[in-house]
Amino acid sequence: MNPVKAFIDSVKSMIVGFKYLFTVPRMTLKFPEQKMVLPPGYRGQHYLEMDKCTGCSICAMSCPPRAITMVKRDPTPRNKRGLFPLINFNYCIYCGYCVLFCPFDALHELDIHDLAVYDRDKLIHPPEFLQKVKENPEILYEYSGMNVIRTPRWKEEYAEPVFTRRGVKHEPIRK
Amino acid sequence: MEAGRLDQVVEKEIYVSVGPQHSGAGHFRMVLKLDGDIIVDVIPDPGFVHRSVEKIAENMLYVQIVPLVEKVTHVDASNLAMGYVRAVEELSGIQVPERAKYLRTIACELSRITSHLYFFGIFGIFLNHSTMFMWSFGDRDLFLDLTQLLTGTRIAHSYILAGGVRHDMPQDFPDKAMKVLDYFERKLEDYYKIFMLNPVMIERTRGVGVLSREDAIRLGATGPVLRASGVRYDTRKDDPYAAYDKIDFEIPVYKEGDSYARVMVRFREMQESVKIIRQALRDMPEGPVRPKRMVPRWPVKKGEHYARVEAARGELGYYIISDGKAKPYRLKMSSPSFRNLLILKHLLRGETLADMPAIYMSLDYWAPEADR
Amino acid sequence: MDGGVYFGRLSRVVEALRRFAGKTVEFDPIRRLVNWGRLYSLWPVHVTTSCCSVALGAGMGARFDYERFGVLPFGSLRQNDLIIIEGTLTYKFAKRIRRIYDQMPEPKYVIAIGACALSGGIFRDAYSIVKDVSKVVPVDVFVPGCPPRPEALGRAVMLLQEKIRRSKVSGEPIETPIVVR
């Protein structure tokens, strides 16, 4: 390669580097403090409306990793056999088929998708718990033992990418 | 080779293991036989991610196989699903609404861009260019934002189902997509300046791992590897699916056949993908995107069928034998990475150890896809 | 096994010194200092067992940037502290993972991410995969998902940091009730 051209091209590359060093904003989402706004319909943790469930077992049948087991609970007028889904999130791949194919809209998804646990048993969610999640999604963090890291000193806020002429950055929004 | 003291080594050649724990090989192992710095022979050792996808598929409903085949190439999920769904639809004659075809095109191209950006990041880090890694993965995340807006999740979309797509795109999708695409087109210029024009990068890749046109055809190369060797072949043009026959785009072809050409083909393909998404968003007709009610059981007729699509890594084929029941009798995948693996051995022989990452990664080998 | 031989004949003296040092080091200020160093300097091994590596890659990239937590991937396993098992672990790979784990210096930590690593996930009918990673290496934190979001992996790193903060220098957990702050 021509050494003069190589030198000039190196300088060009370095100029681009300097441009980024001084002018282009950072695009990092400061994760524990800032959270991303997930769009509606995002496939996160599930919740169940037990009064809508009829125990038809289509969710269990269509689940690819067979994460859903139908368990016996007290029968309700709608659900005469008393079968309700138990979701084992050890298996769940969040494909959303159970929600998609549910004929009675009993299963739904939240935008919570940042669980991590010390103990895998905490990922087995029985129907009562899935019902509780609907009322208070924060219970997921407490149940999985993640409240040890959710400290109040972080003001968790929502952020979304903003495109400027120079680049992209994450700016907090109010939700 | 037995672990012995180096001063007891009398052989001329030494064996160096690359992978699976190695920053130059992910979930793949190859043993290089070195004579000094020259690679005399390569012993690939694939199979670290063999998960018997084809066998598991025989025990699953047709609809459940969509997420299964997506797992094979997570970075390129929609293209994988597209191939499978195409095979099922053509086998049983399921009609797809026009709007769904365009949405499928968008999903496939988003998937291709994210996959190519993944390639650029890993290729950058293989040449120890960490900036390229960070930029590609950062910008890839913006596209993953788009896919999560469109399909509902970042990576394993399961968006393309038989008879249409899962749901229509949200109202604000075109606006957001245009913003990202504008930004990305500007960003690609910087990619070009800092990586493609970088003399050190050119020195490492130009003339390295040259695959001639004849060898490429003889060894069955596919995808960008084939196109970098001067063969104009792309399933999107030659056997169009989704809405590709209504969209105007080019197929980048380079004649050199070296690592640099393979990188450039992917770079140009990303530019073309941006064009395709723009056109698809512009031309998209109104209408339904799926049958009224989604059912977990697909009406698949008895018979057998082979269908192919152009995935990010090359031509991907599915062969389905159906006996008319709820589950397939046999599903066979012909994955591009496996076909490109043969070329690796051909290319590495005679090169130096320092060229190994540049050649290995320029094939964009994705081990789970080859092992299945 | 690829472990070390500790200083040959001097091993007894060294052992006594180590015991003394081991006691000294557990004093609370020193313990806190050491744990602070450890928890903000978790260097993961370059090993990608399967396809959940895309989540790790996204986490290392510019958007999420785990280097903020001190997570810096490094080439050689002798200098690393953390294995992130990304997805499916086949039997073929399990041998290597165990070997990698044995070659790493103490203290070492394992995070398992992805449904396949936790339980086999969608592939658990396959003959070739390990259904439970914790039978191969001891796992500290599990992350569900297929693949998990990078945020979830970030939470896992934070959980691991919390675990290190509440352990002795030798690695044993301190028996204190977990206080909800």
Next chain:
Amino acid sequence: MMDVAGLIIRIVKYLIYDLTHMGPVFKAVIFPGLAFVFILAIVLVWLERKMAAKVQMRIGPLYAGGPEGILQPIADFIKFAFKELIIPDQADKLLFIALPIVSLVVAMAPIAFMPYSRYMIISPNPYGLLFAMAFVTLFPLIILLTGWASNSKYAFIGGIRAAYQQIGYELPMWFSALGVALASRSFDFVKIVESQQPLWFALTQPLGALAFFIAMVAEMGRIPFDIPEAEQEIAAGWFVEYTGIMFGIYMVSAMLMKLYVLSLLFTVMYLGGWLPGWGLPEAWTFVKAFIVMFLIMFFRAVFPRTRIKTFVNMAWDKLLPLSIINLLIVFALTFTGFYGGVQP
């Protein structure tokens, strides 16, 4: 007893005098010496990571503590200090344990001869340039020995690469340095700096400066010439087997001390050291050296790694002729009296 007490009092008095009047102990321990260098090392590691992060549109170390995570290098070092030491069974144990310490000594030794100003120099020596360059030249041998002692294939290949690389850059480096010595007619750093009075050597010997700079980056083993530790080809190269504190020492010696020493060497040889000299002369030297270090660290964000073959070819084809031409020009210029002024 009285004598001992008197001795201690005298020592303390001397130390106080020394520290307040910038005597040799102060120089060795505090300012151009140990304390300054180690604080600088921490700042450099942090700065390198932060700067690369900024170019890469991300934040870099943040939560470790201090403003913008400046305590990150200390956290890393503490972690390494309390990690298990593994000595491979097959290794040459004495060499394996001794080499990190030797490397630290060798890497830090040139600091003794490096002037920050006319008086701020630990060990004034009329042959300072020769000594410093000799120690600098020694380092690749340690890499080679490390590769041998580890008895690992990756480490061995890394060591061989380091030796091979040295074959490439060594001659251009010495020839360029010879140009400087010839122009200033001395090996004394102070005289070298003083003879750059009107114009820096970087301006009067641009070819030599360029050759020296490239050879210097190769000597540091920094991107784009980090060939001996190529992560993607040979795991981590020559230090692949080192764990814990031994690796920590290698990080300090190989990554930081060499960067610091050679940048300072370049400043003194080509950028006029503390010239123009008004105000605080040490500050001039430091700022110039810092800019050189910054530039070299910046390469990490812009360039990938070269190949050993290309580098050695370039060194013999381009750098060596460049440095020899430079030497000839300097030779011719000295006869015309261009570099006159300083007499031998």
